[in-house]
Amino acid sequence: MNTQPQTPAHLEALAELVAVVARLRDPEGGCPWDLAQTHASLVPYVLEEAHEVADAIRSGDDHHLAEELGDLLLQVVLHAQIASEAGSFDLAQIAAGIRAKLVRRHPHVFGGGEPASWEEIKAAEKPQPASTSPLSDRLAGKVRGQPALAGAMTISKQAAAAGFEWDDMAGVWAKVHEELDELKEAVASGDRRHAQEELGDVLFTLVNVARWCGIEPEAGLAGTNSRFLDRFSRVEAALDGDLKGRSIGELEGLWQQAKAEIRAENTPTQGC
Known part of the structure; x- marks a missing residue:
């Protein structure tokens, strides 16, 4: 396994990419589309590129994976450029921040300490004030950056581990049918907002079916x-x-x- 640090060629290629993105964002002669982008407007593209990376991994095509990782890297560099223009942060701060986090979270590798779970280390990094709903608070932070389907599975597993669980599979199926009936009623009522909420309830319950059966919904x-x-x-x-x-x-x-x-x-x- 190659454990050597990145060579100057890697750093040069990254610097060239940063320069290209800066040129695209140049108010004088840059690309109108790139200039119009904000952190918020780029959210759909970040998610799309991340999913395309996952698809490339599943396909086992290394050439495709390299291409999709490049598209995802572009999103990182573009966000860094937008933030740099606003004086918020830049790519160097992003890299330094994640480097420090990796070192801090691997004391057994970099500090000679004992291995610890990421959950324990993260909790120590950001101590939370006393709460009457500690599990809910932790889960809210954990699923914030996950796709909804993955987040639902995370919530389902943690809630079940805490004891919020059906006695048997029959109870899960009963909940599925209950939620389906409520969705049908909401659709029939013509209230789209209510129907959307009920559709979410059906999907969340189906995620619980997947958990009980040991299958992966995504x-x-x-x-x-x-x-x-x-x-x-x-x-x-x-x-x-x-x-x-x-x-x-x-x-x-x-x-x-x-x-x-x-x-x-x-x-x-x-x-x-």
Whole structure:
């Protein structure tokens, strides 16, 4: 394993990237789109790039991963440039801050101390005032930066570990049906805000189903997305890319045909 520090070539490439981003943000001759961006406006792009990095990791394609990591790095540098222009912080402070944190959180590596859990070290870094809801306070901070699905799983696991749990799987399924009924009522009422809240309740309860069954909801949904696109592409191909004016019966028939084709392709042939 390579444990050597970064070479000048790495630092030079990073400096060149910083210079390019600064040029894009130059009020005189920069890019109008880049100049218009703020920390807030870039949030969707940060999340999108992070998810694309995860997808590249799952695909096992190193070339794709390197490209997506570059896109994510661009977001970091762009945020640093925006902050630097405002006099808040810069890339050097970001790097120095995370370096200090890594050293502090690994005393057994850098200080000769005993290993400690990250939770213990983080709690020592930011002592919290006395609270009547310490677990809720910790979870609120922990899930703040997580995607909603991952955050729901974190909350579900921690709450269950604290004793807020059903007696058996039957109780979980009963809750799923209860929340589904409430969602149906909210949709029928025409109150979109209420319906959105109830949809969230259904999804959160399904995350609990996943926890009880030991399955990963994010991976499950990612797999469904992939399977849907595979089937849908076959439906499109069968119609030469034109779905307009087709009946739902015709589309459903092609959908079932696509499922059957994929199933047959994935079924191992029996040897003699």
